[in-house]
Amino acid sequence: MSVVIVGGGLAGISAAIALQEAEVPVTLVEARPWLGGATHSFRRGVLSVDNGQHVALRCCTAYRGLLRRLRTDHLLDVQDRFDVTVLRADALPARLRRAPLPSPLHLLPALARYEPLSRTDRLRAMRAAAGLRRLDPRDAALDDVAAGTWLAGRGQGPWAREALWGLFVTAALNAEVDDAALGLAAMVCRRALFGRPDAADIGVPAVPLEDLHGGPALRRIEEAGGTVRLKAKVEAVTADPKVVVDGAPIAADAVVMAVPHQAAARLLPPEALPEPLRWPELDASPIVNVHVVYDRPVLDLPFAAAVGSPVQWVFDRTAVSGLDGGGQYLAVSLSAADRWIDVPSAELRARFVPELRRLLPAARRARVRDFFVTRERRATFRQRPGSGAARPSAATRAPGLFLAGAWTDTGWPDTMEGAVRSGLTAARLVRRHLEGVRDR
Ligand SMILES: Cc1cc2nc3c(=O)[nH]c(=O)nc-3n(C[C@H](O)[C@H](O)[C@H](O)COP(=O)(O)OP(=O)(O)OC[C@H]3O[C@@H](n4cnc5c(N)ncnc54)[C@H](O)[C@@H]3O)c2cc1C
Numbered sequence: 001m002s003v004v005i006v007g008g009g010l011a012g013i014s015a016a017i018a019l020q021e022a023e024v025p026v027t028l029v030e031a032r033p034w035l036g037g038a039t040h041s042f043r044r045g046v047l048s049v050d051n052g053q054h055v056a057l058r059c060c061t062a063y064r065g066l067l068r069r070l071r072t073d074h075l076l077d078v079q080d081r082f083d084v085t086v087l088r089a090d091a092l093p094a095r096l097r098r099a100p101l102p103s104p105l106h107l108l109p110a111l112a113r114y115e116p117l118s119r120t121d122r123l124r125a126m127r128a129a130a131g132l133r134r135l136d137p138r139d140a141a142l143d144d145v146a147a148g149t150w151l152a153g154r155g156q157g158p159w160a161r162e163a164l165w166g167l168f169v170t171a172a173l174n175a176e177v178d179d180a181a182l183g184l185a186a187m188v189c190r191r192a193l194f195g196r197p198d199a200a201d202i203g204v205p206a207v208p209l210e211d212l213h214g215g216p217a218l219r220r221i222e223e224a225g226g227t228v229r230l231k232a233k234v235e236a237v238t239a240d241p242k243v244v245v246d247g248a249p250i251a252a253d254a255v256v257m258a259v260p261h262q263a264a265a266r267l268l269p270p271e272a273l274p275e276p277l278r279w280p281e282l283d284a285s286p287i288v289n290v291h292v293v294y295d296r297p298v299l300d301l302p303f304a305a306a307v308g309s310p311v312q313w314v315f316d317r318t319a320v321s322g323l324d325g326g327g328q329y330l331a332v333s334l335s336a337a338d339r340w341i342d343v344p345s346a347e348l349r350a351r352f353v354p355e356l357r358r359l360l361p362a363a364r365r366a367r368v369r370d371f372f373v374t375r376e377r378r379a380t381f382r383q384r385p386g387s388g389a390a391r392p393s394a395a396t397r398a399p400g401l402f403l404a405g406a407w408t409d410t411g412w413p414d415t416m417e418g419a420v421r422s423g424l425t426a427a428r429l430v431r432r433h434l435e436g437v438r439d440r
Contacts (some may be wrong), residue, residue, distance in 0.1 A: 001434050004029060004243045004252040006267070009037020010416050011404040012258030013217040015067055015421025015430075020224045022431055027252075028221060029245060031233040036214030038379065039416065042371065047321040048208040051374055052289045053302075053313070054335040055171075059191050059199035060417035062424060070216040077302070078203035082107075086167070087306040087314075088116060089358040094307075096167075098197060104133060106197040116163045116307050125164055128154040133194045137187035137411070142217045143388035147185035148178030163307040168193070170201035171313060173413050174285045174335045174380040181385050184413050204302060208320060234259075239269045239398040253437055254430045258404040258423060260378065272398035282407055287379035288337040290352045293370035297328045298356070298363040306359055310334070310351065314359075327369060330356070337375075345373045364398070380414035381407045394426045400433060402426045 003019055007031030016026045034040055041050050056063050058078055067073040073227045086094040094115045098106045111129070114122055131154055135142060147169055151161055161177045165185075172188045173180045192200040205212050222227055235244045237257065242249040257264045261279040303315040317329040332352055334340050340348065349371045357363045381387065391409035394402050404426035405419065412418035 001026070001253045001438070002027065003254045003256065003430055004241075004250055005256045005258055005404075005436075006237070006243060007037065007258035007263075007405070008032075008035035008214075008217075008228070008230075009258060009405070010039065010066065010367055010419035011406060011423040011426075012037070012212060012256070013213070013221070014062075014420045015256045015258060015404050015427045016221050016226060016423075017066070017069055017217075017224075018228055018424050018427035019430060020221065022427070024431065024434065026221070027227040027250065029227065029229045029232045029234055029243060029250075031231070033231050034210065034214045035217045035228070035230070036210060037419075038376070039209040039213050041208035041210040045370075046399065047293075047323060047329065047370075048210075048319075049291065049321060049372075049374070050205075050209045050289075050331075052287050052376055052379065053315045053331050054205060054209060054416065056203045056416055057192050057199060058203065058435075059195060060203075060415070062420040063417045064203075066420045067212070070213065070220055072207075072212050072216050075205060075207045075212055076203040076205045081198070081199045082200040082202065083305040084167070084202070086114075086116060087304050087311070087359040089105060091115070092305070098200070101197070103197045103199075104129075107193060109246040116162065117160055121157070124155040125160055128156050129189075129194070132186055132189050135182075135186040135190070137183050137190060139183065140388070142183035142186060143181055144385050145182040146178055146385050147180040147182045148176070150182050151177065152438045153436065167305050167307070167312075170335050171333075172415070173383040174287060175383050176336050179336070179384050181387055183381050183388055184383050188413060195394050202303075204315065206320060207416045237267050237269065237272075239271050239401065241398070241400045246264065252400075254400045254402065254433050256402045256404050256423075256430060258426070258427045260405065261321045261381065262378075264403060264405070268396065268401065269398065271296045272396040272401045273379075274392060274397065279392065279407075281390040282381035282387055284378035285380050285382045286337045286341040288334040288348075289350055289374045290332040290334065291329065291370070291372050291374065292332070292353065292356060292368055293323065293327055293329045294363065294366040295327050295369050296362070296366050297326075298360045298366050299330060309355055309359060311355055311359060315355070332356070332410055341377055345371070348373055348429055383413055390422065394422065394429050400437075402429050402433075
């Protein structure tokens with residue numbers, strides 16, 4: 001029995017390791033020269049740079065399980081308790097920190113003191129939060145509604161939607177609140193903000209992503225006897241099933257397609273695809289990271305959010321990147337970045353360097369030593385109303401061909417947690433399929 005997995009992102013890696021743990025031999029085929037997919041790193045002079053800042057919450061249990069298998073779980077710095085400083089120009093920073101209270105009371109004191117909102121808005125936000133908590137994210141009707149429309153109907157004006165809900169929903173769904181699917185937004189809020197009190201504690205990688213995921217995964221899969229083929233772009237997949245790489249077919253008892261939805265639609269045989277094929281509706285949504293290296297420290301926090309500013313979240317990358325010599329390297333992470341994705345780097349510099357000076361007083365005296373931009377045009381699928389119905393389950397119409405990927409129907413947004421869950425689900429279905437093949 002052998003299984004070929006196409007795509008070495010977190011979904012493909014998770015599927016491969018789960019199958020190896022069940023003693024199924026695997027071949028992982030990846031087009032790029034590394035594993036890790038949408039989570040990778042590159043060198044820029046002395047800096048080790050990630051393609052985009054990634055964070056995971058304590059409630060991302062499947063993802064953290066993968067890190068344990070890769071023996072890198074100690075390299076994700078998870079806060080002792082959820083604590084976010086919210087920067088504002090011309091005002092002192094605000095703070096959202098969980099209190100040592102049972103859920104859902106643990107965030108109430110922080111919300112009651114959240115200064116960017118007026119007292120009336122804070123009361124309204126508490127009422128909206130209670131309503132959100134009562135929603136059932138599995139209710140298919142929520143998929144057709146925009147989170148912003150629902151929140152507006154509960155007294156959340158544009159400023160409350162931006163300065164409170166946007167902080168979390170935009171980062172988690174890579175969509176503006178007004179464009180985000182309510183079902184997924186409710187799922188994230190329920191799980192992270194109203195679930196276990198420690199669910200939203202934020203974890204930030206202490207090493208470049210390649211040392212957290214791709215490198216350790218390659219070693220782990222090969223040590224367990226698996227074959228990893230890098231720089232091997234799959235050209236087609238047949239229903240028998242076979243995977244064609246460099247013109248040569250590889251036969252398998254099952255194939256897991258852990259590639260983005262556009263590639264899966266192109267590569268799979270028509271008899272495996274659903275009719276009608278709704279995957280193109282999933283589309284893509286960009287993320288841009290603006291990287292600024294200063295000659296001195298300007299932010300004395302590992303990360304902060306910002307409101308009333310194009311800066312959404314800013315992270316201190318100094319130690320992770322290997323920068324030394326007294327400077328500081330910040331990465332500004334911009335989700336739902338349609339308005340920034342095609343803006344030239346010089347214009348982004350002219351917009352964001354002064355903006356960071358407005359938010360961070362210490363940056364006013366600092367010199368910018370380096371500035372660059374990373375752009376991920378297809379960072380996630382577009383998690384807008386209606387997108388849930390277009391997400392497929394892991395089984396296809398062809399027995400022996402399975403899907404994985406953060407875009408499949410995991411119940412989670414397009415995140416590392418979703419990717420890992422999809423890989424585990426595909427591995428479960430593959431094992432069941434192989435048992436059937438064996439019994440025949
Ligand atoms: C900039 C950025 C920031 C993000 N921030 C966060 C965050 O903070 N928290 C979070 O949880 N998530 C975040 N995400 C989302 C997260 O990275 C993804 O949801 C997840 O990594 C997707 O994993 P995947 O395995 O489903 O897909 P991918 O990582 O896209 O993997 C698919 C793989 O298939 C390969 N492939 C494609 N075609 C072929 C072919 N023909 N033959 C062989 N291989 C092929 C690709 O090269 C790729 O390696 C972010 C994403 C980006 C881009």
